[in-house]
Amino acid sequence: MNNEIKTLTISNYNKFQCIADKCKYTCCDGWDIGIDNDTYDKWKGDKAYDILENIKITECGNKKSFCVKKETKERCPFLDIKGLCDIVKSYGEEYLSSTCRIFPRIENDFFDRKELTLSCACPMVVDIIGDNDSEVNITSEVSSDLIELKIRDTIVSIIKEEGFLLEDKLIICYEMLLNEYEDIYDEFLKKYKNIQYINERIKDYSEINLNIYDGLEEINNLFLDVVENYRGVSILKTLLEDISIFAENANIEVLANQWDKFKKIFDNKAGKLLKSCILSKIYSSCVCEDIEEMIQAYEMIIIEYLLVRYAVFLRYSSNRNNDIVIQDVKDYIVAFSRIIGNNTEAMIEFFEDGFEDSILELGYLYFIALF
Ligand code: SF4
Known part of the structure; x- marks a missing residue:
């Protein structure tokens, strides 16, 4: 049996490059920045007090969660006036929490594959997508037996269908998800891959x-x-x-x-x-x-x-x-x-x-x- 995990990437994944201090919508401002437990433990073990003093700990029962100490609306306290990160400057990029190190990259792991995609919350990603003439894809699409990926593929194939308004296609996919909420199965998904059926549903709407x-x-x-x-x-x-x-x-x-x-x-x-x-x-x-x-x-x-x-x-x-x-x-x-x-x-x-x-x-x- 071949247990090799394939790594699949979304179109133009490797084109992404952070523009750091030149970014007008830096990801270090305007939202909460969570810190994963492993990173917090590493900072604590290293006695990195300059970092730890800016970390807020929230306790819920036995569970502790960590985030950067700031109001949602504020800039990250580690961001200097030039828009560069103090943690990266002092310790290197590897010392960042996983959120900061990975963003805007997204990794989804399945038993037979790892998929790497990018978040549109980063303006550079939206530029890359906007500059690309060909259709967005996951490279070398490999069919899967996982129901969640079969459902996703059906949604993707409807959205890629030409000749319909985007909003109509979005609603049809939502209808599909709601309809057989409890029991989505192959035959049901096939119905939504039939262009004639999509046409009729959109006409009904x-x-x-x-x-x-x-x-x-x-x-x-x-x-x-x-x-x-x-x-x-x-x-x-x-x-x-x-x-x-x-x-x-x-x-x-x-x-x-x-x-x-x-x-x-x-x-x-x-x-x-x-x-x-x-x-x-x-x-x-x-x-x-x-x-x-x-x-x-x-x-x-x-x-x-x-x-x-x-x-x-x-x-x-x-x-x-x-x-x-x-x-x-x-x-x-x-x-x-x-x-x-x-x-x-x-x-x-x-x-x-x-x-x-x-x-x-x-x-x-x-x-x-x-x-
Ligand atoms: S939003 Fe994107 S380009 Fe801007 S600082 Fe963050 S990762 Fe870099």
Whole structure:
């Protein structure tokens, strides 16, 4: 029996290079930075007091967790005024915690393979994805018997399908995940690999009468709720604050008049980039054995897409020239990857508080996605 573990990488994985102090969205600012137990023990054993004095310990029962001592909104205390890391300068890159050493690389281990992908929370990754003309793939795709990878492959094949709107494909995949929640099996997945079936389902959705005013109002409220704790964060302020004020004072009727024209321009200019980033996220995060976790991971990808699109719409509507700048799209992809994708636990809590369930109803998603 061949027990060799294959290492598979996402397209252009090796092109990533951190630009450190030249990065305008440094990963050392604007979110919590966790420290793994092994790294903490190593620092403690080495009596690295200059590091330890900046580490916060949280105790929950017998379990201790560690993170960098700072408010979520603040810069990492190890970041110097030039944007370089004091730990790297004093001890070398190997001394970093695994989060800091690995980001934005993501490693998923399966019994027969290791998959290496990249996070869109890093602007360099989004640039690499945006510069790449070919479709995002995991290199030398090897079929697997694992149900989670079969489900992921079915989602990927639907998203890659040409001739449908991205939002329609996103909703169809969500429907697939919800439908046979308890019992996803090969025959069921085959149904969703049939283009004719996808076509019929999308046609069914298009016949549902959705109210554009209600849909816009709901996504406007969702946007404001999700960004509430982030719009003042220094690194995200220029991206979020002015459009949040615009959203607070939004005239839904005026916005509704601009929506269809915006969607066409958005699909033309940013559709390919968004599709590639979504594929990248699906490869990285739709890999859970537990179907409930798989649904949650996929749901985050849909919400990220909808809020990136809505943030760009707010910028488009608040600018007099009514145009879309691709750099804005990239910046919002980075921002919402951090606010939602890298913050899944907080988002799950947010949905449980607001919707009484971490898994959103299909009807709610098409209400805010397909108007
Ligand atoms: S966000 Fe990316 S490019 Fe910027 S500092 Fe972090 S790893 Fe480097």
